[in-house]
Amino acid sequence: MTARPAPQSLPVALPHPGLVGGPVYLDYNATTPVDPRVAEQMAAHVGGLFGNPSSGHAYGERPRAALQHAREQVATLIGARPSEIVFTASGSEADLLALRGAVLASGRPRPHVITQATEHPAVLATCRALERLHGVRVTVLPVGGDGLLDPSTLAAAVDEDTVLVSVMAANNETGALQPIEDLAALAHSRGALLHCDAAQAVGKIGVDVEALGVDLLTVVGHKMYAPKGIAALYVRDGVALEPVVYGGGQERGLRAGTENAALAAALGTAADLAARDLADGEPARLAALRDGLHRRLADGLRGRVHLNGPLQGRLPNTLNVSIDGVLGHELLAALPQLAASTGSACHSGTHTPSPVLTAMGLDADRALAAVRLSLGRWSTPADLDTAATALIKAAA
The missing domain is CATH 3.40.640.10 (Type I PLP-dependent aspartate aminotransferase-like (Major domain))
Known part of the structure; x- marks a missing residue:
């Protein structure tokens, strides 16, 4: 007797049941929703x-x-x-x-x-x-x-x-x-x-x-x-x-x-x-969404958006940017409609810069301004439009 193969009939649910009614989820690098086909x-x-x-x-x-x-x-x-x-x-x-x-x-x-x-x-x-x-x-x-x-x-x-x-x-x-x-x-x-x-x-x-x-x-x-x-x-x-x-x-x-x-x-x-997903071009889809989000932020906050990490040679779903004049944790706290993260750590109410960004030579101000926006299987153009609009408005 062999193990039951992965179900073929259940399509990808849009949106994911766990995301319905919640904020736009852009924290896939922290954890991903369990795919319903996996749960089945x-x-x-x-x-x-x-x-x-x-x-x-x-x-x-x-x-x-x-x-x-x-x-x-x-x-x-x-x-x-x-x-x-x-x-x-x-x-x-x-x-x-x-x-x-x-x-x-x-x-x-x-x-x-x-x-x-x-x-x-x-x-x-x-x-x-x-x-x-x-x-x-x-x-x-x-x-x-x-x-x-x-x-x-x-x-x-x-x-x-x-x-x-x-x-x-x-x-x-x-x-x-x-x-x-x-x-x-x-x-x-x-x-x-x-x-x-x-x-x-x-x-x-x-x-x-x-x-x-x-x-x-x-x-x-x-x-x-x-x-x-x-x-x-x-x-x-x-x-x-x-x-x-x-x-x-x-x-x-x-x-x-x-x-x-x-x-x-x-x-x-x-x-x-x-x-x-890899065979069907999911990395290219996510990269296009990620780059579109980056362009929206750069256009809406001209001269204030700085990419952290390489432009090429990075994951197709990951965008880490610092926005001049804001603190990453304060920006995200002001946006309950968006779920994302920073690399900073909070110790007794004091935020310290991300060790990753610090190791890359970024100064404290830029490191503390960073936000990480990571996309995944249930990210849609509408989600990214909502996120870009909210971020630009909050950071303006």
């Missing part, structure tokens, strides 16, 4: 397919088949083998498994890990923990004004003790796409592994692990229309990792615990839908 696939497992995938009897058969089918779906999306997909409960856990796993499995007396300044906190905090708890030597490399890591900077930092280089595929705030293929080739030439947190990239642009040359790659469900609580780590065959959870040997022995077949099926279905 998941419901079959929550409602009746309760068996333990490790059980040898009939009740375990369909959950076990669903796990395998989901592994195949995720692998297909990123150009991997099903055996190279390890399910985890979050992207942060996948990052932990990659970094801690590679370091502890290396056998080096004082291993060296390299990352870069605009990396996700899941990677940066793990690096600090490895430094503190395991005596790992960590190098955090600077980026340029476009947020990109220059391969020559990495070349100068790699040494004979370097075990792992961890660089994200796409930045969550600016959408900047790192030169992963070049960085991976460089790391390999010096005997190091390359981990890539691709949480923001997978499903938005084509990602192929073989073409990139990565050894480890993080995929996150709630960034691609699956529920929170499910993610995956691609682990290239032959790469040794210390487990993140010890126990019964599930997930190639790297992440013990009874597998959640329902969430895995959700991620697999989301991967199928993402592959269809």
Whole structure:
């Protein structure tokens, strides 16, 4: 008996049921609504397919088949083998498994890990923990004004003790796409592994692990229309990792615990839908909407709108701009009809600039003026028109 394939008959609902009556949603990089087709696939497992995938009897058969089918779906999306997909409960856990796993499995007396300044906190905090708890030597490399890591900077930092280089595929705030293929080739030439947190990239642009040359790659469900609580780590065959959870040997022995077949099926279905979107031109649709929004803002607020990050070489759905004369958090607070975000953090009522924009060399005023507008599957021209009109009026 095989797992039920992703439903074919249910079209994309416009608008999404969770968005009806709410503000215009432009925070897809923070999290995506669960696609109704994903929810339908998941419901079959929550409602009746309760068996333990490790059980040898009939009740375990369909959950076990669903796990395998989901592994195949995720692998297909990123150009991997099903055996190279390890399910985890979050992207942060996948990052932990990659970094801690590679370091502890290396056998080096004082291993060296390299990352870069605009990396996700899941990677940066793990690096600090490895430094503190395991005596790992960590190098955090600077980026340029476009947020990109220059391969020559990495070349100068790699040494004979370097075990792992961890660089994200796409930045969550600016959408900047790192030169992963070049960085991976460089790391390999010096005997190091390359981990890539691709949480923001997978499903938005084509990602192929073989073409990139990565050894480890993080995929996150709630960034691609699956529920929170499910993610995956691609682990290239032959790469040794210390487990993140010890126990019964599930997930190639790297992440013990009874597998959640329902969430895995959700991620697999989301991967199928993402592959269809990529083939059907969804990235171009989103880029056109994003660029139209940028033009509207630039025309309506002449000379005051500044793009943060590269004009080219960024995610098709991401627009990060600073508007002279306003604070990003105050601007968004004045617009209850719009759901978006800034990169600033609030501590006891005081806002501090985004670490990402600060690492790119932006001054505090420009960093605090930034807003991130990220689009997705349910974004429409009408939504973008509403958002542009509201932003221009509030910032005028």
